[in-house]
Amino acid sequence: MAKIIIFNNDTDRMEVYYRGEEEPMPYNTNSTLKVKEFRGSSRSSTLWTTKRTMQSWNSQRYIYGSGIPVGFAFKRPYEGGHGTQSQHYAGTAFDVGQRLSQTQRTRLWNSANNSGVWSFVEPISLTPTWVHFDKRFR
Numbered sequence: 001m002a003k004i005i006i007f008n009n010d011t012d013r014m015e016v017y018y019r020g021e022e023e024p025m026p027y028n029t030n031s032t033l034k035v036k037e038f039r040g041s042s043r044s045s046t047l048w049t050t051k052r053t054m055q056s057w058n059s060q061r062y063i064y065g066s067g068i069p070v071g072f073a074f075k076r077p078y079e080g081g082h083g084t085q086s087q088h089y090a091g092t093a094f095d096v097g098q099r100l101s102q103t104q105r106t107r108l109w110n111s112a113n114n115s116g117v118w119s120f121v122e123p124i125s126l127t128p129t130w131v132h133f134d135k136r137f138r
């Protein structure tokens, strides 16, 4: 069971949810993002993200049109990460597609880059074996 804190961008308020690892994240539609996928290898008992990030995921999943295997989204600073890691600490970034073929991953990267959903999609040259996209505060 995870405690999940969501910043609701529409009300400017924090919301708290308790969800099992196999349950979908709050605001996720069609169970395309489970708690265990969002956390990846993080062992944190508390996770956090924003409503806007979850809605962006829903849009991206719809636009891509197939399942998106998630490596992780959330990480605590002491749990490692890669170059653009601060957005993972905020729970607003995803590293996905690790299990896809190169062709599928390129299609996913193009989908994310063209979707208009994300604030940032890391250049494909810097992410040879995954796709990173995030929703930054602006």
Ligand SMILES: [Zn+2]
Pocket: 082, 084, 085, 088, 093, 094, 095, 132, 133
């Ligand atoms: Zn990343």
